[in-house]
Amino acid sequence: MTYAIIALLTVATLIYGLYVVFPAALKPSGKGVKRWAYLFGITLITEILVFALAPLFGWWLPPGRSTYSGDIDLLFYVILAVTGATFIGVSIVYTYVLFKYPSQEGRPSLYSHGNIKLEMVWTAIPGVLLFLLAIGQIPAWLKVKMPTLDEGSAAQALQVEVVGRQWEWRVRYPSSEHLERWRSDPRAALTDLRRKLAPQPDDVRLVNELHAVKGERLFIHLRTMDVIHSLFLPQMRLKQDALPGKTILAWFEPTEANCQRVGDTWHTGVRKDAKGNWVEDPLYKWEIACTEFCGSRHSLMRGKLFVHETREDFEAWLKLAAARQRVTAPPTEAKPGAGAAGQ
Amino acid sequence: MKGSVGFRSDRETPENQPVSRWFQSPSRVLRRVALAWGVLFTIGMVGCDEAYDPELLYPIRRDWIINAESLEGTPGNINPPGLLPLQILDGRKELLGISNDFLKARDDGKIVDPRPIVDSSNLGVELMRALRDLAGRPRFPKIDVDDDSLNERLAKELKLDRKTLERGSVVYRRNCLHCHGLNGDGKGPTGLWVNPHPRDFRSGIFKYVSSSQDEGKRKPLREDLRRTLTNGIEGTSMPSFALLPPEDMDAVISYVIHLSIRGEAEMETLKELILERGQSAGAAEEVEQTPIVERVRSKARTAAERWLEALTSQLMPASQPDYENDEAKMLEAAARGYKFFTRSDQCVQCHTNFGRDADLRYDMWGTMVRPRNLTANIYGGGRRPIDFYWRIHLGIRGSGMPSFAPVNEKDPAVKDAEAREKTMWDVVAFIRLLPYPEWRAKLSKAHGIFLD
Numbered sequence: 137m138t139y140a141i142i143a144l145l146t147v148a149t150l151i152y153g154l155y156v157v158f159p160a161a162l163k164p165s166g167k168g169v170k171r172w173a174y175l176f177g178i179t180l181i182t183e184i185l186v187f188a189l190a191p192l193f194g195w196w197l198p199p200g201r202s203t204y205s206g207d208i209d210l211l212f213y214v215i216l217a218v219t220g221a222t223f224i225g226v227s228i229v230y231t232y233v234l235f236k237y238p239s240q241e242g243r244p245s246l247y248s249h250g251n252i253k254l255e256m257v258w259t260a261i262p263g264v265l266l267f268l269l270a271i272g273q274i275p276a277w278l279k280v281k282m283p284t285l286d287e288g289s290a291a292q293a294l295q296v297e298v299v300g301r302q303w304e305w306r307v308r309y310p311s312s313e314h315l316e317r318w319r320s321d322p323r324a325a326l327t328d329l330r331r332k333l334a335p336q337p338d339d340v341r342l343v344n345e346l347h348a349v350k351g352e353r354l355f356i357h358l359r360t361m362d363v364i365h366s367l368f369l370p371q372m373r374l375k376q377d378a379l380p381g382k383t384i385l386a387w388f389e390p391t392e393a394n395c396q397r398v399g400d401t402w403h404t405g406v407r408k409d410a411k412g413n414w415v416e417d418p419l420y421k422w423e424i425a426c427t428e429f430c431g432s433r434h435s436l437m438r439g440k441l442f443v444h445e446t447r448e449d450f451e452a453w454l455k456l457a458a459a460r461q462r463v464t465a466p467p468t469e470a471k472p473g474a475g476a477a478g479q
Numbered sequence: 480m481k482g483s484v485g486f487r488s489d490r491e492t493p494e495n496q497p498v499s500r501w502f503q504s505p506s507r508v509l510r511r512v513a514l515a516w517g518v519l520f521t522i523g524m525v526g527c528d529e530a531y532d533p534e535l536l537y538p539i540r541r542d543w544i545i546n547a548e549s550l551e552g553t554p555g556n557i558n559p560p561g562l563l564p565l566q567i568l569d570g571r572k573e574l575l576g577i578s579n580d581f582l583k584a585r586d587d588g589k590i591v592d593p594r595p596i597v598d599s600s601n602l603g604v605e606l607m608r609a610l611r612d613l614a615g616r617p618r619f620p621k622i623d624v625d626d627d628s629l630n631e632r633l634a635k636e637l638k639l640d641r642k643t644l645e646r647g648s649v650v651y652r653r654n655c656l657h658c659h660g661l662n663g664d665g666k667g668p669t670g671l672w673v674n675p676h677p678r679d680f681r682s683g684i685f686k687y688v689s690s691s692q693d694e695g696k697r698k699p700l701r702e703d704l705r706r707t708l709t710n711g712i713e714g715t716s717m718p719s720f721a722l723l724p725p726e727d728m729d730a731v732i733s734y735v736i737h738l739s740i741r742g743e744a745e746m747e748t749l750k751e752l753i754l755e756r757g758q759s760a761g762a763a764e765e766v767e768q769t770p771i772v773e774r775v776r777s778k779a780r781t782a783a784e785r786w787l788e789a790l791t792s793q794l795m796p797a798s799q800p801d802y803e804n805d806e807a808k809m810l811e812a813a814a815r816g817y818k819f820f821t822r823s824d825q826c827v828q829c830h831t832n833f834g835r836d837a838d839l840r841y842d843m844w845g846t847m848v849r850p851r852n853l854t855a856n857i858y859g860g861g862r863r864p865i866d867f868y869w870r871i872h873l874g875i876r877g878s879g880m881p882s883f884a885p886v887n888e889k890d891p892a893v894k895d896a897e898a899r900e901k902t903m904w905d906v907v908a909f910i911r912l913l914p915y916p917e918w919r920a921k922l923s924k925a926h927g928i929f930l931d
Contacts, residue, residue: 304711304718335856337915343710343719464799464864
């Protein structure tokens with residue numbers, strides 16, 4: 137129903153827009169010079185309406201689930217408020233002027249050549265706003281893009297290499313034996329962080345799935361094999377371009393888990409309710425997306441994000457995935473849908 | 480004012496009449512634009528159908544057929560983007576110097592042209608009909624080999640029933656068509672532009688296979704195709720389709736098998752017809768002694784039986800390696816594997832300098848391949864030990880990689896089946912460690928093998 141109303145509104149605006157842009161096509165006579173004013177007025181009202189109603193239907197940002205999602209969202213809302221207010225103000229003035237002063241038979245056009253005072257004002261205000269935004273975003277940028285790398289933070293974090301490729305994400309985790317080494321020697325983790333997680337024979341390799349642990353940092357060594365891709369984890373508010381020839385370090389720390397062990401597979405799209413039971417919730421199916429147009433199958437370059445409740449749960453999964461990769465005989469009964477990397 | 484009037488009156492000469500009329504009544508133009516836009520929009524929306532056009536037929540094979548087990552020659556360069564090396568036979572002179580080996584192969588009858596057969600009116604039409612009866616149309620695919628029991632087995636064991644295939648054709652159209660082509664020839668619009676080229680299913684040959692059938696008859700299991708689809712093929716443009724719903728994955732596997740059986744029946748029939756025509760030059764009537772329908776069906780039956788046989792003939796390793804979770808043993812095995820690998824009559828023949836300096840060669844599809852650089856840590860057929868074992872044991876059909884050295888009493892490494900099995904696992908160990916600098920260092924420290 138709501139979709140129908142909004143679709144109807146959009147179509148109506150579109151038709152009216154056509155009527156304005158191609159008046160002769162629809163109405164040959166030259167009357168109705170206030171059409172432009174109506175068009176902009178209707179557009180403005182529709183947009184405000186859609187904007188106001190959208191959150192009610194869930195057409196809004198997915199809730200942030202990482203430690204820095206609050207900082208990112210705050211910046212987003214500040215910028216939205218500034219640009220939104222500007223947009224509404226400009227549209228109202230625009231509509232009013234078009235309504236008040238339509239072209240009239242016999243009235244000569246008036247040409248003006250600027251107003252220095254006015255121009256200085258409307259250059260200075262955005263300038264100051266942009267400057268304030270530039271200053272205001274520094275803490276968030278520092279937090280998200282420039283993590284401090286020391287032995288303490290490296291030893292407590294996980295690391296993974298994510299390689300973008302047309303059109304898939306190839307993911308490589310160090311094995312649990314490797315994680316054991318980090319635990320016993322905190323410097324090893326930092327060395328691996330600096331060496332961009334050099335490949336090992338016992339690495340666990342996956343395609344299109346990323347695993348993290350609730351409350352633990354995950355460092356991502358992001359690379360690409362061909363063109364520019366961009367790793368986007370909407371719920372984590374992480375978006376980072378992958379550039380050919382570079383290994384870029386990104387990180388996030390989830391604050392909620394979204395997967396549960398069912399036998400030997402992990403089921404995503406669940407959350408813990410207040411009593412500590414897992415309940416199904418489609419909002420907890422989290423996606424990895426590519427947000428840099430990278431070719432014809434760009435829209436299919438997606439993956440799943442699993443956030444494990446505990447480190448033990450994660451390591452149990454890691455061990456199983458490693459075992460699946462170390463098989464020296466084919467499984468006697470192949471399960472449909474279970475690939476070498478597991479689902 | 481005057482200028483614009485002058486402009487208008489200039490145009491109103493009799494020969495310019497139509498042009499000026501367009502300028503004078505913009506409403507008509509705009510109305511036409513609006514109408515055209517509406518019509519195009521409607522057509523566009525109607526075209527938003529996931530499945531193929533019901534009238535569409537599979538095109539018949541019109542490209543060169545390689546009628547030999549292998550192609551000789553050493554290409555000097557990889558083929559340029561947008562071209563297939565075999566196109567030199569269609570007069571693509573820019574390929575000269577890269578693949579003039581093909582000109583020789585054609586003269587030797589190793590590469591044959593199906594076009595004279597396909598273009599001769601009755602044979603072409605009959606073949607088209609026979610293949611349509613066998614495999615249906617892209618929208619309504621089927622495999623009907625005119626043998627009820629075999630048909631039933633195909634539907635039950637190989638999941639080639641019509642419902643699955645119909646779903647498969649939709650999934651294939653959405654995900655595979657643009658590289659692998661309408662009839663699975665690997666010549667979709669993007670197919671020519673990626674290297675290695677997408678697989679041509681019509682030859683019925685697949686590379687990453689685990690069935691123990693004879694090399695000429697070897698077909699993949701459904702599981703092998705599923706593995707390729709799930710993990711993609713590293714080092715090529717084939718991505719992972721792990722996120723397809725399992726039933727769609729099943730359907731598209733069925734559809735690929737369908738395309739392969741259809742293509743193989745077509746190719747084998749054409750080969751036979753070309754051979755017969757060559758033998759009885761001029762006597763065209765004799766060629767048609769066996770009806771085309773029968774030929775196509777019998778070829779399809781042979782292929783289908785091989786596919787069915789593959790399902791139950793997965794190669795199981797007779798023994799298990801003893802080096803998993805034991806570094807010293809792993810290094811020992813790798814050292815033995817190294818010794819075997821570098822024997823002048825073994826792997827190193829093609830994988831020169833562990834594949835770093837390997838020469839190009841031709842594969843069974845008439846494209847260039849390079850034996851894998853085993854230090855690069857990129858493996859098309861998977862990186863589990865069992866994947867390596869299968870490839871080493873069975874070889875990689877079509878690429879020129881042979882199966883493992885046969886049992887030979889004079890050769891201690893393969894003196895009996897047991898020793899052969901052990902040597903294979905040793906080579907697996909060696910290959911698994913080869914890409915990692917730390918492990919190469921360990922290998923040289925423990926066994927004095929220098930690989931860098």
